[in-house]
Amino acid sequence: MVNKASLLVENARLWSEGAPIASADALAIADGRIAAVGRAADLASWVGPGTRRIDARGSTATPGLVDAHIHLIAWARAAAELPLEGARSAGAVAAAVGDFVRRHPGADAVVGRGWAADGWAEPPERSRLDAVSGTRPVLLHSRDFHSLWVNSEALRRAGVGRSTPDPPGGRLERDAAGEPTGVVREHATRLFSSLLPRHQVERDLALARDAMRRLNAYGVTGIHDFEGAAEQRTLRALARGPGPRLRILSFLARPGFEPARELGLESGWGDDCFRLGGLKLFADGTLGSRTAALLAPYDGTTERGLDLIPPEELRALVAEAVEAGLTPAIHAIGDRAVRSALDAFAAAGRALRSLALPPRIEHAQLVDPRDLGRFARLGVAASMQPTHCISDMDLARAHWGTRLSGAYPWNSLVRGGALLAFGSDAPVEDPSVADGLHAAVTRQRRDLDPSQAFVPAERLTLDEALRSYTETPARLSGTWPRLGRLAASSRADLVVWNEDLHRLSIAELHRVTPAYTVIDGEVVHESPELLEPAARGDRRARAESR
Incomplete structure (x- = not known):
């Protein structure tokens, strides 16, 4: 006897693993997993008296979205500052x-x-x-x-x-x-x-739960979080406790390295609710503060930024982390810092391949063309934030104008075979995935003519951008293929959008929003009115009037 589905999503344009699923328009969910994917008529046997049915009305359904670089507790606290x-x-x-x-x-x-x-x-x-x-x-x-x-x-x-x-x-x-x-x-x-004021645990929990609900409304079902020990304790409590849900991959700050090593904790420890990612290290600063470490001076100055960890020390730290089984995730924004990080990974040699999770460079906003191919060769993933490109394009033109070909090089990294994951860096940017998708495929602000796109050769296709929010973060967290795809036996994390993303003008992508967000087969966010014909017609009329 076939178990009945708890949830059936039908009349959907299913998308997974880099492309729409042409042979299917429905999926059945049972016991927190995707039980079947196919035509709605073929899934009729899964429907029982207790099955909830969601009519997607031709909208896109994707795997659950992951913000691969966020500071959740800091973002939650920011709401009160x-x-x-x-x-x-x-x-x-x-x-x-x-x-x-x-x-x-x-x-x-x-x-x-x-x-x-x-x-x-x-x-x-x-x-x-x-x-x-x-x-x-x-x-x-x-x-x-x-x-x-x-x-x-x-x-x-x-x-x-x-x-x-x-x-x-x-x-x-x-x-x-x-x-x-x-x-x-x-x-x-x-x-x-x-x-700075001492943060109260109960207050942090309340603020974080509200932040998690906001992320669920953006379609986010998982995060890769980078914070300190106190924040990590709060995240563990959230992952195990009642209330809103997110899957959490948590990275240690540098002070947490020795205690983790002494306890024998390694990357991948935990489960699909809360998992240890690795060790966060800072090679340099930022473009906005002009502390990102550059190979050549900032345009019009003699400044080259700051090495927050000198290259020799970084190589030693990476070697120690790898030996301890902890994946390094290195913040590197300027091209000198990116090279220093890649050099440190290269020096680790074959031991790098023994890690449970792939090594990463966070941000990589300026990469010397000679270093682009090293990401794939070394097996180093690029964890980047599309909206940084949009927010910082004027700064980049002012300070990096003589070397813009290496700025936010998403397309070059993907074409070179590197793993590319997307996040927001909230609270620096808002964690709207719709904004991230728009930034990734247009590389322009909403108020600019397409001819003003920032280094348009580095644009991605919509499929590539979606993959960077779904499949790739799952691979980086060691949860692929049970997460990050829509397929039978995978965990039932998914988003039903309010539009068919592939039929929408890319200029309108920032306007899309999830109608339903599902984690482990449970609906954690719903705005069914967004799928009503009247609401969709109003949006299209406004778009056509522009």
């Missing part, structure tokens, strides 16, 4: 801080996030914040979270002054007299860690 995105001047930031202080009286530190000084007429300085903050310390994270803007009270409490040296891998910006301006870069931000 002072937002500074879009501030067009130092004065605008100061005004926002002053308003926050008036509305939230007290002695606690003021923590904000999201400022970016590019294009400002005046630089960020401590005096701006001093004028509106009184005796409260102010700590404002930059948009890329690699710089901190603080006031004089924060400098005083941290014991940072004119005689404080730049720490290794960090920099204190100084004025003509040698005094700290209040802007600190990279590892120098650690000098102010003690001033």
Whole structure:
């Protein structure tokens, strides 16, 4: 006797493993797995009194989506912090801080996030914040979270002054007299860690559950998370507890390496709910803070960025991690840092192939053409964020204009045989997968003519972009083929979109949204009204009017 399905998705355009499934328009789910894929008429025997049926009305159904680079707890906490995105001047930031202080009286530190000084007429300085903050310390994270803007009270409490040296891998910006301006870069931000508020576990859990629901609404069923020990404990509690669901691949920060090695923990430890990914290392900084490490100076300057871990030390750390069975995931944005990371992987030799999970380079925003082929040859995956390209294209043109052929080289990496996974880097970017798909296939902002696309030769097809959100992250987490595809016996993680993605203009991809998100056969998000003919007709009419 055939078990009956708990859920049947029908009238769908199924997509899996890089292409639409031409021979099927339905799938049956039983016991948390995909029981059968085929024509709806052929799956009739799976339907019983208790079977829920979802009519996709010709929309695309894909495997569940994975954000392959996110800081979930940081993104969740950001919802409760002072937002500074879009501030067009130092004065605008100061005004926002002053308003926050008036509305939230007290002695606690003021923590904000999201400022970016590019294009400002005046630089960020401590005096701006001093004028509106009184005796409260102010700590404002930059948009890329690699710089901190603080006031004089924060400098005083941290014991940072004119005689404080730049720490290794960090920099204190100084004025003509040698005094700290209040802007600190990279590892120098650690000098102010003690001033940040202590996070409460129950509050973090509540914020994170809300963040998980938002991710489910984006169609995200799994994440690759990069945070510290306290955040990892929260993630483990979320993975095992009641409430919203996500599959979590969690990477250790560098301080967690020795304890993990002593316990014998290796990459792949855990299960499909919570799994250990490996060890996160930072080779350099970011483009926005001009700390990404470059082979040649930033255009118009003599600056080459910062090596947060010098190349020799990086090679030694990678060798130790590989010996311990922990997959290194190296943050490398500039072309010098990418080369340093690839050199470190190359030095590890054949031992690299013994790892349970593939080694990775996170971001790889600028790659020297001579290094592109090394990813595939070494078996190193590229974990990249499509919306970074869109947000940073003006910065890249300004600072990397003489070498743009190597900027965000998605197509070159795929053509070279490298594994390419996509994520968001939230809270740096919003984790909307629709925005990511649009960025990957257009490489242009929504307000720009197609002729203004950023290095259009590096665009991907829609199928390639979808694969980078589904199959490839599953391969990187060691869960392929039971996850990341729509096939009989695979776990039933999937998304039913509100449109047929392949019939939609690529310029409209950012407007699509999941109607249903399913994890292990359980519907974790649903907006069935998005599939109603009236709603779809209204969207198409608006698109045609443009």
